[in-house]
Amino acid sequence: MSSEPTAAVAAAEHAQHLLLGLFLIIASAKLLAEVFERLRQPAVVGEILAGVLIGPYVLNWVQPSEISHTLSEIGVILLLFSVGLETKPAAILQVGKTATIVAVLGVALPFVGGWGLMELRGASDIESMFVGTAMVATSVGITARVLAGMGLLGATSSRIILGAAVIDDVLGLLVLAVVASLAEGSTDFVKIGITAAVSLAFVAGVALLLAPMMTRHAPRLGANVRISHAAFVGSIVLCLGLAVAASWIGVAAIIGAFLAGMAIAEVSEGNHELHDQIRGVTEFMVPFFLVNIGMQLKLDVFADAHVVLLALAITVIAVITKLVGCGIGAWGLGLRGAAQVGMGMVPRGEVGIVVAQIGLSMGVISAELFGVVLFMAVATTLIAPPFLKPLFAGTKA
Amino acid sequence: MSSEPTAAVAAAEHAQHLLLGLFLIIASAKLLAEVFERLRQPAVVGEILAGVLIGPYVLNWVQPSEISHTLSEIGVILLLFSVGLETKPAAILQVGKTATIVAVLGVALPFVGGWGLMELRGASDIESMFVGTAMVATSVGITARVLAGMGLLGATSSRIILGAAVIDDVLGLLVLAVVASLAEGSTDFVKIGITAAVSLAFVAGVALLLAPMMTRHAPRLGANVRISHAAFVGSIVLCLGLAVAASWIGVAAIIGAFLAGMAIAEVSEGNHELHDQIRGVTEFMVPFFLVNIGMQLKLDVFADAHVVLLALAITVIAVITKLVGCGIGAWGLGLRGAAQVGMGMVPRGEVGIVVAQIGLSMGVISAELFGVVLFMAVATTLIAPPFLKPLFAGTKA
Numbered sequence: 030m031s032s033e034p035t036a037a038v039a040a041a042e043h044a045q046h047l048l049l050g051l052f053l054i055i056a057s058a059k060l061l062a063e064v065f066e067r068l069r070q071p072a073v074v075g076e077i078l079a080g081v082l083i084g085p086y087v088l089n090w091v092q093p094s095e096i097s098h099t100l101s102e103i104g105v106i107l108l109l110f111s112v113g114l115e116t117k118p119a120a121i122l123q124v125g126k127t128a129t130i131v132a133v134l135g136v137a138l139p140f141v142g143g144w145g146l147m148e149l150r151g152a153s154d155i156e157s158m159f160v161g162t163a164m165v166a167t168s169v170g171i172t173a174r175v176l177a178g179m180g181l182l183g184a185t186s187s188r189i190i191l192g193a194a195v196i197d198d199v200l201g202l203l204v205l206a207v208v209a210s211l212a213e214g215s216t217d218f219v220k221i222g223i224t225a226a227v228s229l230a231f232v233a234g235v236a237l238l239l240a241p242m243m244t245r246h247a248p249r250l251g252a253n254v255r256i257s258h259a260a261f262v263g264s265i266v267l268c269l270g271l272a273v274a275a276s277w278i279g280v281a282a283i284i285g286a287f288l289a290g291m292a293i294a295e296v297s298e299g300n301h302e303l304h305d306q307i308r309g310v311t312e313f314m315v316p317f318f319l320v321n322i323g324m325q326l327k328l329d330v331f332a333d334a335h336v337v338l339l340a341l342a343i344t345v346i347a348v349i350t351k352l353v354g355c356g357i358g359a360w361g362l363g364l365r366g367a368a369q370v371g372m373g374m375v376p377r378g379e380v381g382i383v384v385a386q387i388g389l390s391m392g393v394i395s396a397e398l399f400g401v402v403l404f405m406a407v408a409t410t411l412i413a414p415p416f417l418k419p420l421f422a423g424t425k426a
Numbered sequence: 427m428s429s430e431p432t433a434a435v436a437a438a439e440h441a442q443h444l445l446l447g448l449f450l451i452i453a454s455a456k457l458l459a460e461v462f463e464r465l466r467q468p469a470v471v472g473e474i475l476a477g478v479l480i481g482p483y484v485l486n487w488v489q490p491s492e493i494s495h496t497l498s499e500i501g502v503i504l505l506l507f508s509v510g511l512e513t514k515p516a517a518i519l520q521v522g523k524t525a526t527i528v529a530v531l532g533v534a535l536p537f538v539g540g541w542g543l544m545e546l547r548g549a550s551d552i553e554s555m556f557v558g559t560a561m562v563a564t565s566v567g568i569t570a571r572v573l574a575g576m577g578l579l580g581a582t583s584s585r586i587i588l589g590a591a592v593i594d595d596v597l598g599l600l601v602l603a604v605v606a607s608l609a610e611g612s613t614d615f616v617k618i619g620i621t622a623a624v625s626l627a628f629v630a631g632v633a634l635l636l637a638p639m640m641t642r643h644a645p646r647l648g649a650n651v652r653i654s655h656a657a658f659v660g661s662i663v664l665c666l667g668l669a670v671a672a673s674w675i676g677v678a679a680i681i682g683a684f685l686a687g688m689a690i691a692e693v694s695e696g697n698h699e700l701h702d703q704i705r706g707v708t709e710f711m712v713p714f715f716l717v718n719i720g721m722q723l724k725l726d727v728f729a730d731a732h733v734v735l736l737a738l739a740i741t742v743i744a745v746i747t748k749l750v751g752c753g754i755g756a757w758g759l760g761l762r763g764a765a766q767v768g769m770g771m772v773p774r775g776e777v778g779i780v781v782a783q784i785g786l787s788m789g790v791i792s793a794e795l796f797g798v799v800l801f802m803a804v805a806t807t808l809i810a811p812p813f814l815k816p817l818f819a820g821t822k823a
Contacts, residue, residue: 044499044673044679045670045673045674045679047496047499048499048503048666048669048670048673048679049670051500051666052663052666052667052669052670055659055662055663055666056663056666056667059653059659059663062653063651063652063653066652066653067652072653072654095492095493096492096493096496099444099493099496102441102444102445103448106445178654254460255460255463255464256456256459256460256463256469257469257575258705258709261705261706261709262452262456262709265452265709265710266449266452266453266456269445269448269449269452269453270449270453272445272449273442273445273446273449276441276442276445277442282441282442282445301699301702302698302702305698305699305702305703305706306702306703306705306706306709307706308655308658308703308706309658309702309703309704309705309706309707310706310707310709310710312655312658312659312662312703312707313662313707
C-alpha cells in the first residue's frame with residue numbers, strides 16, 4: 030500500500046497547480062498591464078508579454094494546456110460579446126459600405142502578398158496559400174480593447190474597424206474553407222457558396238431581426254423571470270447560444286458572441302448593473318486569452334537566421350498589405366482616418382494562429398513555417414496598439 | 427492526404443463541443459432554477475438537478491471532464507469568495523465561541539455515526555473511517571447561496587453557520603490527514619500538529635491582521651493604480667493568491683478564497699460597481715460547480731438493493747448526526763435557532779465527494795461505497811435547502 034498516499038497527494042497537487050496557474054496568469058497580466066500603462070503603452074501589450082514571460086519559452090512557470098486553451102476560448106468569446114455590447118446595429122449599418130470595401134481590400138492584399146512571397150521563395154502552392162490565408166483575418170479583439178480603453182468604440186473609424194472585422198472574419202473563413210478544400214485536392218464550390226450565404230443570412234438576421242426584437246420584448250420578458258440577475262443570465266445564455274449557433278453553421282463562434290452583444294446593445298443601454306456584471310466576467314476571463322497568445326510564441330525555431338528573416342519579411346508584408354489595403358478602403362475618411370482604420374486592422378492574433386494550427390495539423394506547413402506565422406500573428410498584435418493610441422488621440426467618441 | 431481534413435474538422439468540432447457544453451450547463455441550470463423558484467423551492471436544488479438531468483446517467487448530453495471539473499473548482503472558489511465578502515470578521519468573532527462548539531460537535535457525531543454503522547456491517551477499520559471522514563465536512567456553499575438569496579447572510583444563525591463551516595472544514599481536513607496517514611500505516615503526529623497550528627494561524631492572521639490592513643490601506647493603494655477596474659482586479663488577485671496560499675499550507679483552497687473575501691468585506695462595503703463585477707463573474711462560474719455536483723450522481727450502482735439501503739442509512743445518519751451535533755452546539759439560540767444552524771450544516775456537497783474520490787483513488791473504498799458516499803453528499807445537499815427556507819422565514823437580516 031506504499032503507493033496509495035501518492036494518489037491523494039497527486040489530487041491535491043493537481044488542484045494547487047491549477048490555482049497557481051490561474052493566479053500567475055491573472056497577476057502577471059495585470060502587473061505588466063500596470064507597467065505598460067505607466068510607460069504610456071497599451072495595457073494589452075503588457076498582458077501578451079506576460080504570457081511570453083511566464084510561458085514555456087522564457088520562465089516556464091505556466092504551460093499551455095487544454096485548460097488554458099479553454100479559458101482563453103471563453104475569454105475571447107466574452108471579449109467579443111462585450112465589444113458587440115458597445116456596437117449598435119444602426120451604427121454599423123451607417124458604415125456598412127465603407128466597412129465592406131475595407132474588409133474586401135484588407136483580405137485580398139495580404140493574401141496575395143503572403144502567397145506571392147512564398148511562391149517567390151519556391152514553396153509549394155498549398156504552403157503559399159496557407160501562409161496567405163493566415164495573414165487574412167483581423168483579430169479585432171486587440172484593437173477593440175485599446176479603443177474601449179480610450180472610450181472611443183463609438184468613433185466613425187472604430188465602427189468601420191468593427192464592421193470590417195466582422196465581414197473580414199467571414200471572408201477569411203471562406204478563404205480558409207477554399208484553401209483547406211484545395212489542400213485535400215477537391216473544391217466543392219456549392220458547399221462554399223452555401224456557407225457564404227448562410228453566414229451572411231446569420232449576420233443580417235441578428236442585426237435586422239433579433240436586435241429590434243430584443244429591444245421591444247426583452248424588458249417585458251425579464252420582468253416575468255423569478256431568478257436573480259435575470260438580465261445578466263439571459264445575456265450570457267444568448268451569448269453562448271449564438272456562439273454555438275455560429276459554429277454550427279460554420280462561422281467562427283466569436284462572431285456569434287459579437288452578434289449576441291450587438292443584439293442587446295440598445296436594450297441594455299444605461300443598465301449599469303448589467304454592464305458592471307458583464308465587465309466583471311470579462312475582466313476575469315480576458316487575461317487568459319491575452320496571456321495564451323503570448324505563451325504560444327515559441328522562441329527556439331528562431332535560432333535559424335533564415336527563419337528569422339522570413340518571419341520579419343512576412344510580418345512587414347502583413348503590416349503593409351493590411352495598412353494599405355484597408356487604408357485605401359477607408360480613403361474617404363481622409364489620411365488620418367485611413368491610417369486609423371488601416372492600423373486598427375493590422376493585428377492577426379488568434380485567428381492567424383488558428384489557421385497556422387490547422388495547417389500544421391493537416392501536415393501542409395512545416396514546424397518552422399508554423400513558428401513564422403505565429404511570430405507574424407503575435408508581432409502584428411504587438412505592433413498595432415502603440416500606433417493606435419497616438420493615431421486616435423484627440424478623436425471624438 | 428485523405429486523413430488531413432479530419433484534423434481540421436476535429437479541431438472545429440472540439441471547440442463547438444466545448445461551447446455547446448458550456449451553453450447546456452448554464453442554460454439548463456438557469457432553466458431549472460427558474461422552475462424551482464416558481465415552485466417556491468430553492469433555485470440551488472434546480473441547478474444541481476440540472477446536472478443530474480444532463481449528466482452521463484440520465485440524458486448524457488454533457489460528460490464530466492477535466493474542463494468541467496476545473497470550471498467547477500473556479501466556481502466554488504468564487505462562490506466562497508463572494509460569501510466571504512458578505513462576512514465581516516468582527517461579526518464572525520462575535521459568534522466565535524458558539525461557532526467553535528457547533529463545529530466540533532458537528533464533526534465528532536457524524537464521524538462516529540458513519541464509522542459505527544460501517545463497523546457494525548463488518549467493514550474494515552480503514553473503510554469505516556473513510557466513510558466517517560466523508561460525513562464530516564460541511565459544504566457551506568449551498569447553504570450560503572440559499573441564505574444569500576434570502577438576504578440573510580448577516581443573521582446570527584447565518585454567521586454561526588459560516589464561522590462553524592470554516593472551523594469544521596479545517597477540522598475535517600485534519601481528520602482526513604489522520605485517516606489517510608492511518609491508511610498508509612503511519613501516524614506522523616508532529617506533522618498533523620503543525621498542519622493544525624499553521625491553519626489556525628492563517629485564519630487568525632487574515633481576520634486579525636490582513637482585514638484591518640486592507641480597510642486602512644487599500645483605498646490609497648487603489649488610487650495609485652493606473653489599470654482600469656483596479657479594485658476588482660485586486661480583489662480577484664487576492665482571492666486567487668490566498669486560495670493558493672491556503673492549499674500550500676495544507677488547508678482547502680476555498681478557505682483561502684473565503685478569507686480573501688472576508689479581508690475586503692469592510693473596505694468594499696457600498697462599492698456597488700465592485701460588488702456587481704464580482705457578482706457577474708460569480709453568477710457565470712457558480713452554475714458549473716452546482717451542475718458538476720449533479721453530474722457526479724452515478725445511478726447504475728443503485729441497481730443493487732443493498733447499496734440503496736446502505737445509501738439511505740448513511741444519508742439518514744449524516745443528516746441526524748449533523749442536525750443533532752450542531753443543534754446542541756447552538757442550543758443557546760433557542761429551538762428555532764438550533765434547528766437553523768443544524769440544518770444549515772447538513773449539506774456535505776463537494777467536500778464529501780472529494781474525500782470519497784481520495785478514498786477511491788487510494789484503493790481503500792469500493793466503487794459501491796464511492797456511490798454511497800456520493801449519494802449521501804448529493805442527498806444532504808438536496809435535503810437541506812427546502813427546510814432552510816421555512817426555517818429562516820421571518821428571521822431578521
